[in-house]
Amino acid sequence: MIGYMLVGTNDLARAGEFYDALLGTIGASRFMEEDNYFIAWARKPEETSFGVTIPFDKQPAEKGNGNMAAFYLETPDEVKAFYEKALSLGGTCEGAPGFRPEDAEKGFYAGYFRDLDGNKLNGFCMVE
Numbered sequence: 001m002i003g004y005m006l007v008g009t010n011d012l013a014r015a016g017e018f019y020d021a022l023l024g025t026i027g028a029s030r031f032m033e034e035d036n037y038f039i040a041w042a043r044k045p046e047e048t049s050f051g052v053t054i055p056f057d058k059q060p061a062e063k064g065n066g067n068m069a070a071f072y073l074e075t076p077d078e079v080k081a082f083y084e085k086a087l088s089l090g091g092t093c094e095g096a097p098g099f100r101p102e103d104a105e106k107g108f109y110a111g112y113f114r115d116l117d118g119n120k121l122n123g124f125c126m127v128e
Contacts, residue, residue, distance in 0.1 A: 008061025063118035083111030
């Protein structure tokens with residue numbers, strides 16, 4: 001249903017380095033880019049992709065309150081590794097990996113963080 005997700009950046013080169021390192025941990029790599037405008041990553045070109053862009057209107061990129069991109073992963077260990085990689089690259093914590101609600105022992109498991117531009121993201125999985 002969703003083809004791609006974009007978030008804004010004010011520094012495309014810096015965002016590119018952040019996402020090359022982060023998304024490389026889940027098997028995604030750059031598959032489209034236009035110098036000084038946008039970069040997109042995917043595991044396969046025909047699958048859902050994620051990208052960063054300089055806003056088309058040339059106004060500063062701003063984080064959206066209530067906006068978030070979520071990356072589906074297979075296991076809690078993958079969620080933890082993805083979250084920890086984001087923080088090691090300069091991302092900031094928005095909610096440590098764990099079940100939501102916190103007292104659950106199965107179901108929705110996620111780790112939330114913000115990228116270098118303040119965009120909110122998470123890695124999540126479903127645990128049976």
